[in-house]
Structures are given as C-alpha cells and as structure tokens.
Amino acid sequence: MRQRVRSAWLFLAPMLLVLAAAAGWPLSRTVYFSFTDASLSDLDARQWVGFANYVSVLRMPSGRVIHDGLLLDPVWWSAVWNTVRFAVVSVTCETILGMVVALVLNAEFPGRGIVRAAILIPWAIPTIVSAKMWQWMLNDQFGIINVVLINLGLIDHKIAWTASADTAMAAVLIVDIWKTTPFMALLILAALQMLPREIIEVAKLDGANPWQIFWRVTLPLIRPAVMVAVIFRALDALRIFDLIYVLTPNNAHTKSMSVFARENLFEFDKFAYGSAASTLLFLILALLTILTIRIGRISLEGGR
Amino acid sequence: MWLLKRAAFYLLVGAIVLIAVFPFYYAIVTSLKSGTELFQADLWPKAPGLGNYRNVLAEGAFARNLLNSLVVSGAVVALSLFLGVTAAYALARIRFRGRSALLFAILSVSMFPPVAVLAGLFELVRMFGLYNSLFALIFSYMIFTLPFTVWVLTAFVRDLPVEVEEAAILDGATPWIIITRIFLPLMWPALATTGLLAFIGAWNEFLFALTFTSNDARRTVPVAIALLSGNSQFEIPWGNIMAASVIVTVPLVMLVLIFQRKIVSGLTAGGVKG
Numbered sequence: 095m096r097q098r099v100r101s102a103w104l105f106l107a108p109m110l111l112v113l114a115a116a117a118g119w120p121l122s123r124t125v126y127f128s129f130t131d132a133s134l135s136d137l138d139a140r141q142w143v144g145f146a147n148y149v150s151v152l153r154m155p156s157g158r159v160i161h162d163g164l165l166l167d168p169v170w171w172s173a174v175w176n177t178v179r180f181a182v183v184s185v186t187c188e189t190i191l192g193m194v195v196a197l198v199l200n201a202e203f204p205g206r207g208i209v210r211a212a213i214l215i216p217w218a219i220p221t222i223v224s225a226k227m228w229q230w231m232l233n234d235q236f237g238i239i240n241v242v243l244i245n246l247g248l249i250d251h252k253i254a255w256t257a258s259a260d261t262a263m264a265a266v267l268i269v270d271i272w273k274t275t276p277f278m279a280l281l282i283l284a285a286l287q288m289l290p291r292e293i294i295e296v297a298k299l300d301g302a303n304p305w306q307i308f309w310r311v312t313l314p315l316i317r318p319a320v321m322v323a324v325i326f327r328a329l330d331a332l333r334i335f336d337l338i339y340v341l342t343p344n345n346a347h348t349k350s351m352s353v354f355a356r357e358n359l360f361e362f363d364k365f366a367y368g369s370a371a372s373t374l375l376f377l378i379l380a381l382l383t384i385l386t387i388r389i390g391r392i393s394l395e396g397g398r
Numbered sequence: 399m400w401l402l403k404r405a406a407f408y409l410l411v412g413a414i415v416l417i418a419v420f421p422f423y424y425a426i427v428t429s430l431k432s433g434t435e436l437f438q439a440d441l442w443p444k445a446p447g448l449g450n451y452r453n454v455l456a457e458g459a460f461a462r463n464l465l466n467s468l469v470v471s472g473a474v475v476a477l478s479l480f481l482g483v484t485a486a487y488a489l490a491r492i493r494f495r496g497r498s499a500l501l502f503a504i505l506s507v508s509m510f511p512p513v514a515v516l517a518g519l520f521e522l523v524r525m526f527g528l529y530n531s532l533f534a535l536i537f538s539y540m541i542f543t544l545p546f547t548v549w550v551l552t553a554f555v556r557d558l559p560v561e562v563e564e565a566a567i568l569d570g571a572t573p574w575i576i577i578t579r580i581f582l583p584l585m586w587p588a589l590a591t592t593g594l595l596a597f598i599g600a601w602n603e604f605l606f607a608l609t610f611t612s613n614d615a616r617r618t619v620p621v622a623i624a625l626l627s628g629n630s631q632f633e634i635p636w637g638n639i640m641a642a643s644v645i646v647t648v649p650l651v652m653l654v655l656i657f658q659r660k661i662v663s664g665l666t667a668g669g670v671k672g
Contacts, residue, residue, distance in 0.1 A: 120518025
C-alpha cells in the first residue's frame with residue numbers, strides 16, 4: 095500500500111510541477127511586483143514600495159497633499175464598473191436565451207439534430223474571429239446591420255456601433271451573447287435531459303399547463319445545474335479580455351479590468367501598477383468564488 | 399390553434415438557426431467578394447472569387463501563423479493528455495491524504511484570471527529566454543488545459559470498474575503497466591473529448607499569444623488576424639480578414655460538428671460536475 099501511495103505522488107509530480115510553474119509561481123510574482131516599482135524595460139531594477147501602487151499620499155514641499163494609487167484611480171473604477179456591468183447583463187441574457195434554446199432543443203421535432211449542430215457554430219468560432227466578423231457587420235459605413243436597419247426605417251443615420259460611446263458596450267454584449275448562449279443552452283439541455291419524464295407526465299395528468307410545469311416543476315429541478323453554469327459563466331465574464339480588446343480597441347466605455355491591467359503592464363510602461371491591477375482582479379474573483387461556494391453550500395443545507 | 403402553435407414554434411426554431419449561422423455565412427460571402435463589391439451589403443457575391451484567399455496565404459506570414467497554431471495546439475494536447483492521464487490515475491485510484499484538497503486546488507487554478515499570472519509569466523518566460531518562442535505559449539497554455547483535463551479524466555477513471563485493475567495487480571503489474579496497458583485503451587472516449595477541447599482552447603487563445611510573441615513569424619492565427627492591417631490605418635483589408643477568418647474557423651467547425659456528441663458530453667462533464 096505504501097508503495098502505491100509513493101507511486102501516486104510520482105505520477106502526480108509532473109502535473110503538479112507544471113501547474114506550480116505555470117500558475118502558482120507567476121501569480122505570487124505578480125503579487126510581489128505590485129508592491130514594487132518595477133518597470134517593463136528593467137524588471138530587475140526594482141524597489142519595494144509597499145502599498146504605494148494601491149494608495150499613496152504625497153506631501154509636496156509647498157504643503158499640497160496629493161493622493162494617488164490604483165484605489166483612487168477613476169480609470170480603474172470605470173474599468174471595474176464596465177466589467178461588472180458587462181458580466182451582469184451578459185450572463186443574465188445568456189441564461190434566459192440559453193434556457194429558451196434548451197427548451198426548444200428538448201422538444202422532439204424533425205430537424206432537431208440540425209438545429210443543435212447550428213447552434214454549436216457560434217461556440218466553435220474563435221473569439222477573435224467572431225469579434226472581427228461582427229466588427230465587419232457592425233461597420234459604420236459598409237456594415238450589413240446599418241444597411242438593414244436603415245432599409246427597415248428603424249434608424250435614420252448610420253451608427254458607429256463599435257466606436258461611439260453609447261453603443262460600444264451594447265456591441266460587445268451582442269457579440270458575447272451570440273457566442274456564449276450556445277454554451278449555456280447545451281449545459282441547460284443536459285440538465286433537462288436528465289430529468290425523469292414521469293414527473294412531468296404526472297404534472298400533466300394533474301392538469302398543470304406548460305407554463306406551470308416549467309415554473310413549478312422543471313425550473314426548481316434544474317436550478318442547481320443552472321446555478322453552476324451561471325457561476326462558471328460569471329467568473330469567465332469578469333475576466334473578459336479578447337473580445338473587448340479586438341472589437342472596441344482603446345474605448346474607455348468598454349475597457350475591462352483585464353484590458354486595463356494589460357495596458358498598464360505592456361503598453362504604458364507601468365508594470366508595477368498593472369501588476370497591482372492584476373492582483374486586485376485576482377482578489378475580486380477569488381473572493382467571489384469563495385462567496386458563491388459558501389452561499390451555495392448554505393442554501394443546499396437549507397433545502398434539505 | 400394547434401397549427402398556430404406549431405407555426406410559432408418553427409418560427410422560433412428558424413430564428414435561432416438564422417442568428418446562429420448568419421454571421422459565419424456572411425463572413426464566407428464577404429471573403430468571396432472583391433473590389434468595390436466588398437462594400438455593398440449583398441447576401442450573395444456577384445462574381446465570387448478566391449482572390450482574398452490567395453492574398454492572405456501569399457502575403458505576409460499567414461501560412462506560417464497557421465503552422466505555428468497547429469504546432470502549439472498539437473503540443474498542448476499531447477502534453478496535457480500525458481500529464482492528465484498519469485495524474486488522473488493517481489487521483490482516482492490511489493487513496494492518500496489530502497487527495498480531495500489537491501483536486502480542489504487544481505480546479506481552483508481554472509478560476510484564475512489569465513491576466514493575474516501575466517506579469518509573473520512574462521518574467522519567467524524572459525528569464526528562460528523563451529520570449530518570442532512557441533515554447534512560451536505551450537508552457538503557459540497548461541494553465542487552462544491542465545486543470546480541466548485532470549478533472550474530467552479523474553471523473554472518468556473513477557467510473558471504470560475496479561475488477562480489471564485488481565486482476566492486474568494480482569498478476570503483479572506495476573502502476574505504469576496498469577495505466578498504459580489497461581486504462582489507456584479504455585480511456586479513448588474521454589481522451590478524445592478532453593484532447594479536442596484542449597485543442598480548441600489552445601487554437602483560440604489570444605492574451606498569452608499576443609503578449610509573449612513579438613514578430614509575424616512567431617504569431618499564432620488569432621493574433622495574426624487581430625493585427626492584420628492594410629497599407630494605411632483607414633484601409634482595413636476586410637476581404638483578407640474574412641478569408642483568414644474562414645480558413646481558421648472551417649477546420650474547427652468541422653471538428654466540432656463531427657465530434658458533436660463528444661464535445662457536448664465533455665462540456666457538461668467539465669461544467670456541471672465541476
């Protein structure tokens with residue numbers, strides 16, 4: 095037996111080493127950098143500066159006091175707000191639409207296989223490619239969406255969807271919802287197909303209409319699976335980078351926390367400041383994960 | 399009434415299919431247009447041609463980028479499956495202290511925002527002289543493929559019958575023999591699923607590829623497409639971009655459609671059970 099335990103660690107070692115080197119160690123270095131004044135051009139010439147990247151108070155000889163740091167940076171807070179807003183709206187829409195698609199696919203009708211194959215296509219397309227495809231369709235001069243909307247008389251002038259302040263976030267949301275609803279739909283569909291048919295048959299015999307069956311029987315039964323999918327999606331949405339970076343470059347109205355962090359790390363030569371932003375993003379996500387696990391456990395126990 | 403309901407249902411089905419497929423269809427149509435026709439929002443190319451494809455493959459380093467993506471994704475799949483299988487065997491079949499804590503720690507890595515490791519990875523990559531090399535990408539992609547692979551494979555091995563293995567142990571087989579001779583042949587379905595998902599993940603990755611490579615010859619396709627630009631800022635080569643997009647996406651869509659069932663079961667194993 096002891097020999098088996100030893101061989102277990104032997105088999106685990108390579109995987110653990112790779113994970114530690116690719117995830118654990120870099121994460122700890124990012125946190126460390128956030129307490130220094132490291133710059134991209136010379137990472138080694140750095141000094142410990144404590145929490146100065148997060149918040150600092152500078153007293154000028156003239157007597158003026160300057161407050162500085164990430165926690166007081168309006169650009170950072172706007173990135174936080176953008177990300178949270180994006181996550182809440184996108185996950186809500188994806189869950190509702192995913193539910194609709196899943197219910198459709200759960201019904202038996204000729205051509206169901208084709209529909210299921212069709213909804214896999216948005217999911218299969220790389221994010222960067224879907225960003226470019228939609229950027230082209232949303233193009234202000236030649237985009238098909240403006241052309242169609244003008245022909246239908248819904249708008250009277252061409253809209254610069256991805257550039258203008260009012261619509262940039264909407265554009266990001268449209269593309270993300272288009273791309274990710276299939277994922278939600280498939281997860282919900284899997285939960286639906288695990289439901290025993292008898293329960294719904296019984297509800298039908300009791301004279302419940304489809305609406306009642308959905309709200310009183312189906313939804314409560316698939317709720318745990320849906321919640322897991324929602325949590326996964328929410329964590330994913332909070333770290334969004336690719337889509338925003340490519341679809342709406344350099345737009346203050348869509349800049350997410352991840353975009354803010356990378357920008358400071360590699361484009362603005364504020365490596366330490368970017369590290370601080372990365373660290374905060376990690377903390378926020380870690381906290382949310384722990385919180386959802388806690389709440390999930392409590393509600394599960396309450397349900398028993 | 400019944401007819402009306404049916405009609406409404408099929409209208410909904412039609413809308414779902416149209417919305418899902420149209421953007422990709424329109425990208426294909428655009429990629430076949432040329433000249434001024436590109437700037438007319440027609441649903442069908444009047445004079446379809448492969449000019450854009452020729453341009454993309456001949457100009458610049460796109461063919462090279464495709465090769466880079468293939469090499470990186472292939473290596474990522476091979477490496478994460480190898481590390482995943484050995485780890486899954488140990489995690490699923492051998493009892494030892496701290497096993498469930500370890501599984502939880504591995505899963506928590508998949509919650510990491512990639513940006514959080516970016517600064518530290520950059521230092522590491524530069525320290526080992528891997529900056530602007532494909533090794534940097536293969537190594538860093540382990541962050542998101544490995545936790546998922548280990549998780550799904552562990553769940554799969556746990557469900558395999560214990561009897562086969564016990565017979566082998568009685569015959570004096572070592573754990574290595576058990577993995578390669580007994581588990582590997584049984585694990586094909588799970589390996590195909592996780593390998594496929596790891597391939598798609600690596601093929602699509604953008605943030606690390608953008609950060610750890612610096613010239614055309616080393617880029618993978620997502621970065622190449624994102625940075626594809628014309629002669630001036632105002633002259634975006636939409637035809638070329640759409641052609642490149644179609645080239646990158648078609649193999650993926652084919653894979654996904656062929657292995658539909660496997661992918662769906664893999665996603666639900668990773669999502670619902672995790």
